Amino acid sequence: MNKKTHKNLIIQVIVLIVMGIIFISSVFGWFATGHKNHVVIFTTGNLEAEATLYQADDPDFDGVFLDSDYQVKTSDILIENVVSNQIYSFKLVVKNKGTLPGSLTINLKDILFLDDNNNPNATFNQAFELKYSNLNETTYTHHELSFPTNNYEIALKNPLNTDEEVVLLFQIIVGKKLTNAHYGFKFSISTIEVKLEQLS
Structure with a gap:
């Protein structure tokens, strides 16, 4: 080379x-x-609902009370030692605290009717009635003559906008079908499910 x-x-x-x-x-x-x-x-938002349950302070259970008589309720709804024609009044306030609008569903869940031995009773629900309003209304426009025994959708709002607040009024009424055979029986609702889901 x-x-x-x-x-x-x-x-x-x-x-x-x-x-x-x-x-x-x-x-x-x-x-x-x-x-x-x-x-x-990518920008994201969040869905967050804040719910507060109130029970009316109505000592004679006649359904007549002032709006200022509502007290915050943090425990299960438990009704025992019932008498015919008693009315238990409740108010649920839900607010969208998130940054996005969502679809709101409110369900009554874990509804139990128990006899005096804490066993489920299939007919005790017929002694109770359910009245409830449309959201943000003060008139009880819906009336179930026998209380629902399964999960029950009580309200729906689509959409619930950011910072929007809605109020649901409902009453549990002890009806005339209550008999002496129901002595010692109990009724409870342990869950009120408030779902705020993404809009589709």
């Missing part, structure tokens, strides 16, 4: 290395520029 061929070979290797460096630099620069110029931003 002569000097000229050797020199050309070295020049070709150097040119090849320089071209490789330039190619790699340009590809890296293209990706870096593309990354900076095509920013994708």
Whole structure:
């Protein structure tokens, strides 16, 4: 191999290395520029409902009381030692505290009718009635003559906007079908499910 061929070979290797460096630099620069110029931003929101249950302080259970007589209730709804024509009045206030509107559903769940031995009783629900209002109304427009025994959808609002508040009024009425055979029986609702779900 002569000097000229050797020199050309070295020049070709150097040119090849320089071209490789330039190619790699340009590809890296293209990706870096593309990354900076095509920013994708995802913004998210949250759904959050705040619910407060109130029971009317109505000592004679006649359903007549002032709106200021409602007291916050933090325990299960438990009705025992009942007498015909007693009325238990409740108010549920729900507010959308999230950053997105949502679809609101309110369900009465875990409804139990128990005899004096705490066993489920299949007919005791017929001694109770349920009256409830539409959301944000003061008139009890719905009336169930026998209290529902399963999960019961009591209200629906679609959409419930951000910071919007709704009020549901409902009454549990001890009906005329109560007999001496029901002495010592109990009625409870341990869950009021408030669901605020994403709009579809």
